Amino acid sequence: MGRKIPLPMLIMAILGFCYMLVPIVIVVLAGLTAGEFLTFPPEGLSLRWVIAFLQSEKYLSAFFFSFRLALMTMIVATIIGTAAALFLSRTRFIGRGAMRAFFLSPVVLPGVVIGFALFAFYISTGIGLTRTIWGLWIGHILYSTPYVIGTVGAALASYDVSLDEAARSLGASPMRTFRKVTLPNISQGIQAGSIFAFIVSFGQFEVSLFLSAPNSEPLPIAMYNSLRYKFDPSAAAAGIFAIMLVTASVLLTNRLVNIRRLLDRN
Amino acid sequence: MSSVEFKGVSKAFGRTVAVEQTDLVVQQGEFFSMLGPSGCGKSTTLRMLAGFLTPTTGRILVNGRDITDLPPEARGIGIVFQNYAIFPHMNVYDNIAFGLVERRQDKATIRRKVEAALEQVGLTGYGERFERELSGGQKQRVALARVLVIEPEILLLDEPLSALDKKMREEMKFWIKDIQKSIGITTVYVTHDQSEALTMSDRIAVMNEGRMLQVGTPVDIYEKPASRFIAEFIGDSNLLDVTVVKSNGTRCDVDLGDGLIVPAHVSDTVRLTPGSSAGLLIRPEMLRLAPALKGEGPRLTGKVVDRVYQGALRRYHVAAGRHELVVEVPNRPELSPLSPGAEVQLFWSEESGVAVP
Ligand SMILES: Nc1ncnc2c1ncn2[C@@H]1O[C@H](COP(=O)(O)OP(=O)(O)OP(=O)(O)O)[C@@H](O)[C@H]1O
Numbered sequence: 149m150g151r152k153i154p155l156p157m158l159i160m161a162i163l164g165f166c167y168m169l170v171p172i173v174i175v176v177l178a179g180l181t182a183g184e185f186l187t188f189p190p191e192g193l194s195l196r197w198v199i200a201f202l203q204s205e206k207y208l209s210a211f212f213f214s215f216r217l218a219l220m221t222m223i224v225a226t227i228i229g230t231a232a233a234l235f236l237s238r239t240r241f242i243g244r245g246a247m248r249a250f251f252l253s254p255v256v257l258p259g260v261v262i263g264f265a266l267f268a269f270y271i272s273t274g275i276g277l278t279r280t281i282w283g284l285w286i287g288h289i290l291y292s293t294p295y296v297i298g299t300v301g302a303a304l305a306s307y308d309v310s311l312d313e314a315a316r317s318l319g320a321s322p323m324r325t326f327r328k329v330t331l332p333n334i335s336q337g338i339q340a341g342s343i344f345a346f347i348v349s350f351g352q353f354e355v356s357l358f359l360s361a362p363n364s365e366p367l368p369i370a371m372y373n374s375l376r377y378k379f380d381p382s383a384a385a386a387g388i389f390a391i392m393l394v395t396a397s398v399l400l401t402n403r404l405v406n407i408r409r410l411l412d413r414n
Numbered sequence: 415m416s417s418v419e420f421k422g423v424s425k426a427f428g429r430t431v432a433v434e435q436t437d438l439v440v441q442q443g444e445f446f447s448m449l450g451p452s453g454c455g456k457s458t459t460l461r462m463l464a465g466f467l468t469p470t471t472g473r474i475l476v477n478g479r480d481i482t483d484l485p486p487e488a489r490g491i492g493i494v495f496q497n498y499a500i501f502p503h504m505n506v507y508d509n510i511a512f513g514l515v516e517r518r519q520d521k522a523t524i525r526r527k528v529e530a531a532l533e534q535v536g537l538t539g540y541g542e543r544f545e546r547e548l549s550g551g552q553k554q555r556v557a558l559a560r561v562l563v564i565e566p567e568i569l570l571l572d573e574p575l576s577a578l579d580k581k582m583r584e585e586m587k588f589w590i591k592d593i594q595k596s597i598g599i600t601t602v603y604v605t606h607d608q609s610e611a612l613t614m615s616d617r618i619a620v621m622n623e624g625r626m627l628q629v630g631t632p633v634d635i636y637e638k639p640a641s642r643f644i645a646e647f648i649g650d651s652n653l654l655d656v657t658v659v660k661s662n663g664t665r666c667d668v669d670l671g672d673g674l675i676v677p678a679h680v681s682d683t684v685r686l687t688p689g690s691s692a693g694l695l696i697r698p699e700m701l702r703l704a705p706a707l708k709g710e711g712p713r714l715t716g717k718v719v720d721r722v723y724q725g726a727l728r729r730y731h732v733a734a735g736r737h738e739l740v741v742e743v744p745n746r747p748e749l750s751p752l753s754p755g756a757e758v759q760l761f762w763s764e765e766s767g768v769a770v771p
């Protein structure tokens with residue numbers, strides 16, 4: 149017996165799907181244009197701008213800079229975010245709700261506000277972070293960590309604390325209990341959170357706009373800067389690679405998680 | 415020899431007192447149950463013993479050693495949880511091996527002990543399975559094996575049967591008791607099910623609102639309850655309002671009204687003062703019904719109000735003056751059913767009437 153989805157719902161779902169997919173398709177097609185300018189529909193298809201992107205010192209270095217930045221951001225955000233989520237879920241104190249809201253606030257605050265606030269902070273305190281990669285890194289960590297707190301927090305909310313208690317009374321120290329019991333059972337939440345952190349950092353624009361150093365621009369800033377002066381399809385080609393990277397990272401983790409499940413089954 | 419000892423132990427969460435000052439001794443090898451309604455502090459007491467909670471006051475001793483300040487991992491106490499808490503990311507074998515690995519035993523010893531534990535709980539060949547591939551009863555067995563394999567000094571069980579269906583519960587009740595007896599391990603068992611407590615325990619502590627109201631053998635608790643609460647909480651009960659006429663140690667005379675005075679027993683932990691009001695407990699199965707019968711012993715005259723057929727027995731509601739009683743009569747052909755409205759006499763033997771404050 150197949151599950152039947154009501155027709156109106158199916159149509160809505162397809163429309164929603166298209167709505168999300170169309171911009172991606174436009175970017176991909178625009179990046180594959182054979183013409184001189186960034187247009188849609190493209191004037192014939194070619195790999196001309198893809199090759200231009202691959203040969204462009206500026207774009208390639210921006211791409212890899214963003215990649216490294218996202219990776220470093222992911223690592224720190226995952227550690228801080230997991231620790232914060234643990235703290236928030238394992239302790240009871242007055243003002244815990246407020247603290248949680250505070251930790252998660254970067255998700256709801258506009259990136260412009262965070263970017264500008266940090267920019268102003270760096271400048272006014274003069275701690276030498278203004279428009280440096282370190283300052284930018286801090287901004288990205290601040291912006292991405294809440295996503296880790298969110299996913300790990302969700303994993304911990306459904307985590308049965310008596311597993312920890314069982315481990316303790318069987319003789320495991322708090323550290324061992326965390327490593328051997330807690331961590332494996334919230335690892336999916338942590339993985340999801342770190343992918344989020346990576347993707348959010350890789351695509352971050354507003355925070356980077358205020359904080360990026362002139363000589364090392366992340367990809368979104370590089371694309372924006374080049375489009376300001378020249379309506380160049382290689383920006384769309386760069387977009388293709390960004391989309392590919394993000395898709396690959398999502399697929400890869402999905403695969404890893406599924407393989408783990410498969411192993412568990414047998 | 416005492417195995418577990420509570421000395422003035424209490425626990426408060428902020429302003430709510432979950433467990434009032436408690437003194438308690440559990441003997442070596444004893445099966446000790448804590449029985450009481452939801453929220454009475456059973457789990458809190460157990461969790462203090464396991465080391466997950468620190469008592470607000472008092473000390474806890476295990477085999478004479480003060481363990482109050484030890485973390486759970488240093489106590490050598492095994493606990494089985496209501497939801498079993500099987501590690502979902504490990505198979506049954508690794509679950510059971512967990513405590514042995516933490517004790518740094520060598521691989522061969524671990525293998526031998528785990529296999530023996532699996533056999534002990536009747537799960538030989540289940541080592542490769544994961545939690546989601548086990549039934550409730552099997553999870554229960556794994557949880558127990560995981561604890562027993564570390565040879566704890568004390569075994570704690572927090573409502574281990576409440577997640578099982580009725581048939582399984584009956585089976586596991588005897589199974590757990592058998593294992594406990596064969597190892598001779600001191601066991602503290604928490605339940606809100608009186609039938610579990612009565613069947614399995616050597617002694618029972620009846621708790622309410624953070625207090626241990628009575629500690630005694632199942633027979634004591636059932637037949638000589640120390641208060642109305644206990645009388646009503648355990649088993650079915652008829653509690654008649656009476657006045658104490660005379661009190662003499664564990665015996666007394668009570669007035670059922672209209673000058674009808676009958677003798678009754680009293681728990682030896684209770685003092686009744688003459689003139690005070692009390693309850694007279696007569697269990698439904700202790701009453702006999704007859705249209706009219708000559709004979710000795712206390713009796714009441716009444717009228718059948720209602721009759722409920724329950725298969726193995728018939729349950730009558732009888733009004734006798736200002737009292738209303740429930741009587742259980744075995745369903746046997748020679749005991750022909752009485753109809754509502756019938757005049758009856760209620761008999762009970764002197765020993766089965768218990769006065770409670
Ligand atoms: N961590 C806690 N914080 C605050 N109050 C608590 C905490 N744990 C228990 N309590 C309170 O202490 C009292 C006793 O709880 P406990 O869990 O010991 O009851 P219980 O007898 O095990 O009940 P149940 O049969 O429902 O499991 C309850 O009123 C409960 O609300």
Ligand SMILES: [Mg+2]
Pocket residue numbers: 456457458
């Ligand atoms: Mg409980």
